[in-house]
Amino acid sequence: xxxxxxxxxxxxxxxxxxxxxxxxxxxxxxxxxxxxxxxxxxxxxxxxxxxxxxxxxxxxxxxxxxxxxxxxxxxxxxxxxxxxxxxxxxx
Numbered sequence: 001x002x003x004x005x006x007x008x009x010x011x012x013x014x015x016x017x018x019x020x021x022x023x024x025x026x027x028x029x030x031x032x033x034x035x036x037x038x039x040x041x042x043x044x045x046x047x048x049x050x051x052x053x054x055x056x057x058x059x060x061x062x063x064x065x066x067x068x069x070x071x072x073x074x075x076x077x078x079x080x081x082x083x084x085x086x087x088x089x090x091x
Contacts, residue, residue, distance in 0.1 A: 014039075 016024075024038045031038070 009036075009040075 021035075024035045027038045028034050033041075
């Protein structure tokens with residue numbers, strides 16, 4: 001999901017605690033990137049995680065709604081099946 005982040009970029013100034021800057025620099029060195037990319041990847045991961053959580057919440061909501069509808073309509077569906085079923089011939 002992170003790959004879909006736009007390639008356009010804006011320069012921003014942020015203030016971070018020293019330990020986060022040290023970590024970002026260390027990770028950049030280990031991964032062959034730079035501090036901006038590390039911070040961008042971290043934010044993209046957070047955004048993707050939030051989107052996935054919202055999607056899962058939506059799926060749960062619609063699943064519950066569909067289950068409620070099925071429970072409320074089962075009697076009507078059963079009646080419709082009985083009414084439309086062909087009659088069996090009597091011997």
